[in-house]
Structures are given as C-alpha cells and as structure tokens.
Amino acid sequence: MALKMNQNQVFPNCDQLADCFSKSFKHLNRDEKNLLFWEEECELLKRGSVIYAEGDSARGCYFVYSGVLKVFKTGIEGKEQIIRFAKSGDIIGFRSALSQEPACTSSKVIEDAIVCFIPSHALTKLIQANPEFSMELIKITCKELGQANSYITDIAQKSVRERLAEVLMQLMETFGLAQDNTLQISLTREELANIVGTATESVIRLLSEFKNDGLIEIKGRKIKIVDVRALKRVGGVY
Amino acid sequence: MALKMNQNQVFPNCDQLADCFSKSFKHLNRDEKNLLFWEEECELLKRGSVIYAEGDSARGCYFVYSGVLKVFKTGIEGKEQIIRFAKSGDIIGFRSALSQEPACTSSKVIEDAIVCFIPSHALTKLIQANPEFSMELIKITCKELGQANSYITDIAQKSVRERLAEVLMQLMETFGLAQDNTLQISLTREELANIVGTATESVIRLLSEFKNDGLIEIKGRKIKIVDVRALKRVGGVY
DNA sequence: CTTTATATATGATTACAGTCAGATTAAATC
DNA sequence: GATTTAATCTGACTGTAATCATATATAAAG
Numbered sequence: 001m002a003l004k005m006n007q008n009q010v011f012p013n014c015d016q017l018a019d020c021f022s023k024s025f026k027h028l029n030r031d032e033k034n035l036l037f038w039e040e041e042c043e044l045l046k047r048g049s050v051i052y053a054e055g056d057s058a059r060g061c062y063f064v065y066s067g068v069l070k071v072f073k074t075g076i077e078g079k080e081q082i083i084r085f086a087k088s089g090d091i092i093g094f095r096s097a098l099s100q101e102p103a104c105t106s107s108k109v110i111e112d113a114i115v116c117f118i119p120s121h122a123l124t125k126l127i128q129a130n131p132e133f134s135m136e137l138i139k140i141t142c143k144e145l146g147q148a149n150s151y152i153t154d155i156a157q158k159s160v161r162e163r164l165a166e167v168l169m170q171l172m173e174t175f176g177l178a179q180d181n182t183l184q185i186s187l188t189r190e191e192l193a194n195i196v197g198t199a200t201e202s203v204i205r206l207l208s209e210f211k212n213d214g215l216i217e218i219k220g221r222k223i224k225i226v227d228v229r230a231l232k233r234v235g236g237v238y
Numbered sequence: 239m240a241l242k243m244n245q246n247q248v249f250p251n252c253d254q255l256a257d258c259f260s261k262s263f264k265h266l267n268r269d270e271k272n273l274l275f276w277e278e279e280c281e282l283l284k285r286g287s288v289i290y291a292e293g294d295s296a297r298g299c300y301f302v303y304s305g306v307l308k309v310f311k312t313g314i315e316g317k318e319q320i321i322r323f324a325k326s327g328d329i330i331g332f333r334s335a336l337s338q339e340p341a342c343t344s345s346k347v348i349e350d351a352i353v354c355f356i357p358s359h360a361l362t363k364l365i366q367a368n369p370e371f372s373m374e375l376i377k378i379t380c381k382e383l384g385q386a387n388s389y390i391t392d393i394a395q396k397s398v399r400e401r402l403a404e405v406l407m408q409l410m411e412t413f414g415l416a417q418d419n420t421l422q423i424s425l426t427r428e429e430l431a432n433i434v435g436t437a438t439e440s441v442i443r444l445l446s447e448f449k450n451d452g453l454i455e456i457k458g459r460k461i462k463i464v465d466v467r468a469l470k471r472v473g474g475v476y
Numbered sequence: 477c478t479t480t481a482t483a484t485a486t487g488a489t490t491a492c493a494g495t496c497a498g499a500t501t502a503a504a505t506c
Numbered sequence: 507g508a509t510t511t512a513a514t515c516t517g518a519c520t521g522t523a524a525t526c527a528t529a530t531a532t533a534a535a536g
Contacts, residue, residue, distance in 0.1 A: 073387055076396065098377060104388070135372075138376055139336060152390055153321075
C-alpha cells in the first residue's frame with residue numbers, strides 16, 4: 001500500500017512535510033518533526049480511495065499534505081453523512097489512533113491527495129514530550145467539537161433550504177472562490193446532500209431554485225456564488 | 239456569587255473534590271489535585287441556574303461534584319438544542335477556558351448541583367506539567383466529538399420516532415434505572431424535545447404511542463422503561 | 477387556599493421534504 | 507468512438523412532523 005517517497009519524486013520530503021505540518025502546529029522543533037515524518041510513508045491517492053473505514057483499528061493517523069478528503073459516517077442503508085473535510089495541513093484519524101478504539105468514521109479522497117501516515121507511537125511520544133503540542137491538539141479537537149455542536153443545532157432546527165445555503169457559505173470559507181467566484185471545490189449533488197443531511201433530489205431542486213433566484217450559477221459541478229449577502233440571509237449565517 | 243466551602247458544610251472539601259475528580263482523571267497526584275481545587279470556589283446551584291451562557295468569555299471551567307447540568311446551544315427563536323448532560327465527575331466549559339474564545343454553548347442546572355470553579359491557569363499549568371492529564375483531556379474531548387458525530391448522523395437520517403427511542407436508551411445508559419425501572423433523570427417534555435430536535439407536541443404524542451405499544455409507562459415526568467429490546471429496535475440501537 | 481403561570485395533552489391543518497419512477501445528460505470504460 | 511455506467515433532472519405522490527388552536531392538568535406563587 002504505502003510507497004516510500006524516494007521511489008518517486010512527486011512525494012514531498014521530510015522538510016516539506018514538516019513545513020506543511022507547521023501550518024497547523026507551530027510549536028514543534030526540527031527533531032520533533034523528524035520524529036513524525038521519519039518513516040515518510042506517503043501515499044498518492046486518487047479520488048474515491050479509502051484512507052480508513054469505520055471499524056478499522058488504527059495503528060496511526062494521517063497527515064494531509066495535499067488534496068481534499070471527506071470524513072463521514074455510514075448511516076441507514078449505507079447513506080453517508082459527511083462530518084467534515086480535510087485539506088493540506090490537517091490531520092485525520094487521530095481519535096482512534098490515540099484511544100486505540102476502532103474508527104467511528106471513514107475517510108475517502110475527494111480530490112487527488114498526498115497523505116502521510118503517522119504511527120501512533122510518534123504521536124503519543126510528542127504528546128508526552130511537548131505540552132504545547134498537546135495544547136494545540138486539544139484546541140483543534142475542541143474547535144471541531146464546537147463546529148459539530150453548531151451543526152447539530154442547525155440540522156435540528158433549520159430547514160433543508162437554509163442548511164444548503166449555509167453549507168455553500170461554509171464551503172466558500174473553507175475552500176475559497178476562484179477569480180470568477182466559483183467554489184474551489186466540486187462535489188456531486190449526492191455529496192452535497194450528504195453534508196446537508198437530505199435527499200439528492202432535494203439538493204438538485206433547491207440548487208435550481210437558488211439559480212432562478214439569482215443567488216448562484218451552475219455549470220455542471222461548478223457552483224458560482226453570485227449573491228453572498230442573499231445566500232447568508234437564506235442560510236441564517238451572520 | 240461563589241461561596242467558599244468552609245462557610246457551609248454542605249460543600250465538599252479539597253480531598254472530596256479530588257476523589258470525585260479521580261473518577262474521570264486518574265493520573266493526577268496529590269499536589270496536582272490541590273492545585274486544581276486550592277481555591278475551592280464551590281457553588282450550590284438550584285434547578286434553572288445558569289453556570290455560563292453563550293458568548294461569555296470564560297476565566298475558567300467548572301467541575302461538577304454533584305447534580306446534573308445540561309449543555310445546550312440557543313438556536314432559532316431561542317429554541318434550545320441540548321448537546322449533552324454533565325454529572326458528577328464531569329468538567330464543562332474547558333473549551334472556551336483553554337482557547338480564550340467566548341463560550342459557544344450555555345449551561346443550566348437540571349438537578350440541584352454543587353459545582354466547583356477551576357481557573358484557566360490551573361488547567362493550563364496541569365497540561366504543561368502532566369502529559370497523562372493532557373492525554374486524558376484529549377481522549378475525553380475526542381469521545382465527545384465521536385458522540386457529536388454520531389448524533390449528527392442520527393439527526394440527519396433517523397425519524398423523530400427513532401431518535402426519541404434512542405434518546406431514552408441513552409438516558410438509561412447515562413443515568414441508569416431505579417429499582418422500578420424508572421429513568422433516574424426527569425426531564426420536561428420540552429427538554430426531551432430539545433435533545434431529540436423536534437417539537438414538544440411531537441414528543442408528547444410519541445411518548446403516548448410508546449406507552450400504548452407497551453414500551454414505556456408514564457407517571458408525570460417519570461418514565462418507566464418496560465421493554466428495552468423493543469425500544470432499542472425502534473431506535474435502531476444495537 | 478386561591479390565583480397565576482407553566483406544562484401536558486389532543487385535534488385539525490398545512491407544508492416541507494422524502495420516496496418512487498422515468499427521462500436525459502454526462503462521465504467513465506472498453 | 508461506442509458502450510456502459512453513473513449522475514442529474516423533472517414530475518407525481520405520500521407521509522412525517524411542524525404549526526396553530528384550545529383544553530386540561532399540574533406546579534408555583536401570592
């Protein structure tokens with residue numbers, strides 16, 4: 001499965017990984033970064049590849065060097081609920097790596113990604129050795145928890161229409177817009193539905209309503225954000 | 239607001255607090271527990287009291303010695319979404335204490351509680367000094383995150399009927415049953431609705447359906463669990 | 477004990493969104 | 507480029523659960 005980076009120069013070296021890691025974790029010295037990326041078990045993964053799946057007992061976690069992943073749970077009759085996305089600089093799967101419990105989410109590639117495996121022992125050693133790192137890990141987890149709690153409230157109280165508008169705004173925040181105001185991430189209607197927590201058909205209908213109302217423009221999977229203010233109003237985002 | 243414990247003997251002393259704390263955090267020595275509870279800022283709070291509210295900038299977090307609290311977010315038109323409960327041995331509010339951001343949830347007393355304030359600096363000092371404590375905090379947060387993710391999936395995919403049955407099972411897990419199989423927590427119908435994420439009327443209707451189907455018995459706010467297997471089946475809990 | 481407020485209960489109505497079915501288009505694969 | 511597969515779209519129908527209205531019961535307050 002895993003390919004050593006030196007087999008192919010598309011893979012980043014230890015320093016490049018460490019630089020990228022510093023986007024999220026600032027309090028690591030050179031030795032500590034070397035510890036994390038010593039084994040340099042990088043993989044180049046194409047759209048659709050599975051990084052780990054619900055129930056897997058993890059021997060480590062994964063650092064995303066490039067590309068985009070979705071983290072999701074599999075619910076009733078296999079329907080995915082997308083929990084979050086991970087992009088360059090993010091770590092995924094450290095929950096089960098640390099608690100030594102089976103993974104409670106799965107992770108798949110949305111945009112071709114380079115992912116680096118970090119063994120549990122390296123992560124644990126860092127927590128032992130570096131309190132600032134622990135603190136950052138706690139803060140990252142707390143932030144995710146805060147977002148999860150917000151999403152519980154939204155999904156429980158807002159309509160599908162409101163949630164879809166909100167999700168478009170979140171995607172704009174997370175992935176940004178191109179020069180032509182197009183979302184820098186392209187998802188299938190089904191994936192959008194699996195974020196919003198609704199049926200694919202509902203997303204299709206609502207997207208064309210948004211188009212008719214002049215809020216967005218659609219070219220296939222590319223969504224152009226036309227009226228941010230109106231979308232935020234629809235989504236109840238302030 | 240805060241009352242020193244030595245003013246009134248209903249309050250626990252430092253050792254009692256430390257013992258209770260050890261239910262959740264096992265890797266603390268005597269000195270570290272003393273650090274946490276040195277100030278012993280305990281409060282006795284009655285049902286309905288607010289511990290902290292959304293938007294508050296916290297100077298610390300709270301340790302629950304006894305009683306039950308609800309942690310919730312305030313959504314559309316003031317409707318509460320209950321995120322979780324906290325009981326003896328739990329800490330609440332450390333997210334905003336550590337990140338120095340305003341609280342993103344509120345917390346209210348459900349059953350009269352004794353709560354002890356832990357200042358941010360004590361918590362931070364412990365994280366600096368004790369990696370095992372950091373690890374426990376990370377694991378606790380991760381566990382909460384896992385539960386939040388499950389709940390997102392449930393609320394997005396299950397019916398109100400299924401979710402109510404599931405919530406009853408969760409309450410049974412968390413608070414246990416008395417000798418007569420009655421849930422050891424009594425909530426208003428509105429509070430139940432604010433966990434499930436539905437209207438109060440729907441909870442009322444579904445509870446009496448469950449009663450007619452022989453799954454539960456109701457005496458006011460006391461809910462007697464009659465048929466666990468059937469409730470789990472309805473809730474899709476396995 | 478009486479009054480007021482809050483919680484619970486039930487009915488009637490509406491509407492949002494899910495499901496099912498079929499048609500069309502786009503994307504992969506050979 | 508042809509074939510297969512997957513994704514998108516549209517329509518019709520259904521059902522769950524929200525809302526509104528009102529009655530009753532229970533708890534809190536005077």
